[in-house]
Amino acid sequence: MNHHYKKGKLYEKRAAAWLTVQGYEILEQNFRCMLGEIDLIARENGELVFVEVKYRSNHMTGTPEEAVTLNKKRHISNTALFYLKTHGKNIFTACRFDVICIDDTGCRLYQNAFEYCGTFRI
Known part of the structure; x- marks a missing residue:
């Protein structure tokens, strides 16, 4: 297992713990299928929440927010549809996409960070 993978899993666990304190119920961590991976799947206020966790130790390669590209959103959306x-x-299930960004300045949660990501709406 490489260093970046281990570090990513550590921050995903920290994000899950933080979300639990915020009232989220964590249903799954690291859901994988042939279409991609979703870091966390949770329930909050009656909604199913697909959570992307992004960590950056510094901003030399950009901020965590900048790492959630349109292509990344499409992969997450397609994986969520498969889930x-x-x-x-079904497509009428109340759900949303949240993003947690972690860096040296702290942790930022963006609820309902993206809705429309290509050819379908969830």
Whole structure:
């Protein structure tokens, strides 16, 4: 296992713990399928929440927010659709996409960070 992978998993666990304190119920960590991966899947206020966790130790390669590109959003959205279909949900399931950005300045949560990511709306 490489250093970046281990560090990413550490920050995903920290984000899950932080979200739990904020009232989220963590349902799954690191959901994987052939379409991609979703870092955290949770429930909050009756909504299913797909959470992307981004960490940067410095901003030499950009901020964590800048790492959530349109292409990344499409992959997450497609993976979320697969999750919904394989877990007995449908496109009318109340859900949203949150992003947690972590760097040396702290942790920032962006709720409902993206809605429309390509050819479908969840």
